[in-house]
Amino acid sequence: MMSPRISLLLSASALLAACATTLNAPTLPMVDTHAARTMVAVHGEALWPGWAEDDRAVLLVAKEAEYLLCAPQQQGFVAVGTEPVTGCSRQTRPVQTPADIAAPSEIGDVLVASIGLPDALGADGIDWQLTLAHELFHSWQDRMPGYNAAVMEVTSRLAPADAGDAGWMLTYPFPYAEAATAEAFAPMAAAAHTYLAATDQAARRAAIVDYLAARHAAEAQIGHEDWLYYEFQAGQEGVARWTELALAQRMAQDDPRYVDAFTERRGGLATSLRAIDRQGIGMWRRNVFYVYGAIEADMLDTLDPVWRLDYPARPFALGEHLQQRLD
Numbered sequence: 192m193m194s195p196r197i198s199l200l201l202s203a204s205a206l207l208a209a210c211a212t213t214l215n216a217p218t219l220p221m222v223d224t225h226a227a228r229t230m231v232a233v234h235g236e237a238l239w240p241g242w243a244e245d246d247r248a249v250l251l252v253a254k255e256a257e258y259l260l261c262a263p264q265q266q267g268f269v270a271v272g273t274e275p276v277t278g279c280s281r282q283t284r285p286v287q288t289p290a291d292i293a294a295p296s297e298i299g300d301v302l303v304a305s306i307g308l309p310d311a312l313g314a315d316g317i318d319w320q321l322t323l324a325h326e327l328f329h330s331w332q333d334r335m336p337g338y339n340a341a342v343m344e345v346t347s348r349l350a351p352a353d354a355g356d357a358g359w360m361l362t363y364p365f366p367y368a369e370a371a372t373a374e375a376f377a378p379m380a381a382a383a384h385t386y387l388a389a390t391d392q393a394a395r396r397a398a399i400v401d402y403l404a405a406r407h408a409a410e411a412q413i414g415h416e417d418w419l420y421y422e423f424q425a426g427q428e429g430v431a432r433w434t435e436l437a438l439a440q441r442m443a444q445d446d447p448r449y450v451d452a453f454t455e456r457r458g459g460l461a462t463s464l465r466a467i468d469r470q471g472i473g474m475w476r477r478n479v480f481y482v483y484g485a486i487e488a489d490m491l492d493t494l495d496p497v498w499r500l501d502y503p504a505r506p507f508a509l510g511e512h513l514q515q516r517l518d
């Protein structure tokens with residue numbers, strides 16, 4: 192039987208936990224959560240038709256509990272009324288997710304953007320908002336018609352036979368550190384730099400033509416199977432990274448607080464290419480594909496914004512989308 196002293200300690204700690212929940216609740220980034228959901232509601236639809244109709248559910252992982260917002264009631268969660276800033280339903284459960292998560296998750300029958308607090312992610316304010324928007328985009332990707340079929344096809348071609356889950360997507364043995372890979376990417380980087388620095392449409396288009404030629408040569412050198420992994424990551428993560436940039440750009444038109452976020456993200460593409468060149472693809476690993484994929488999405492938008500209508504049916508084929516728009 193539990194001693195009265197232990198019982199007293201336990202009830203004291205339960206009380207403290209309850210106090211912490213109450214005390215910490217106002218420090219949750221609800222204003223930034225609301226801002227991220229609102230920017231998707233206002234600008235998301237023009238970027239990705241159907242996105243704004245999404246329920247944009249969020250799992251906020253705090254220190255004392257996890258909060259599921261803007262989602263139908265799920266098993267294992269306790270409903271705690273309406274969250275005043277977002278106006279959304281709020282449910283809570285004990286913490287079971289890493290504090291620094293930023294990833295789409297499936298909870299019961301809903302796809303949610305799971306995200307840790309700004310402290311845990313090392314990003315606050317607008318940067319945290321755009322990180323949440325990135326994860327909301329991933330949740331939306333899963334609902335795009337054709338997207339899951341494309342993921343299944345890539346999985347059937349690239350995942351090891353004994354892969355039980357999606358972990359292979361992070362550990363696929365792409366030849367990051369091989370000298371031939373660096374050689375294959377160097378002409379792509381050169382053309383991408385020219386594209387990013389170009390100030391008129393003719394120069395941009397000429398740089399895209401050079402880039403695509405370098406891309407075809409890189410595919411031939413690296414091999415079609417490994418290149419499919421490039422296409423997969425560029426199409427999934429690069430386009431999500433570009434979506435952050437596109438949202439920041441649209442927000443900045445009416446709200447000067449977003450100008451820096453846009454400028455940093457656009458300028459960050461060339462900065463990242465230089466860092467990859469300096470530090471090596473072996474160091475950056477799959478993060479390299481975020482950068483190239485975002486640049487390719489930007490190139491596609493420069494050539495023809497309508498590419499975004501074609502994306503859901505062929506999400507892991509940015510090279511084909513580019514070729515189609517240059518033919």
Ligand SMILES: [Zn+2]
Binds near residue numbers: 325329428431
């Ligand atoms: Zn992502």
